[in-house]
Amino acid sequence: MSQFAATINATEFPPQLKHKVIFETFNHLEPAQAMLLINDHDPIPLHFQFESMHKGKFIWEYIEQGPEIYQVKISKSSL
Template identity: 70%
Template structure:
């Protein structure tokens, strides 16, 4: 069973706050800690943003890939 330092259900936030909350949470993780992101669509654009801002600092692993729920384990390296 996976243990996460934080869980974010992105559907609970207004669109203009989602990425802000996700990145603030990620920044608070210690190295090797993970957070779980839950969303109602594939968060591919967020992954591209992580690649841009933290190119070698994260790992992205799908736990569930739709069709209605997407769960991603995002780990800080």
């Protein structure tokens, strides 16, 4: 069984849909579930957006930090 409830490869989506798909996927996670985000650049602006919209409700963990591929485990807090 995978440790991720969902995997999103952001490079497969047009720019205008990336964040929409990511947040919809996050919103469907159950508490304590995680998703894997794969991207071709550091998604730090997305992290700031998560902080703004879901402060205290997520855990952001880099699995791979470039230079070509970034992988981030985004977990929904169980609190």
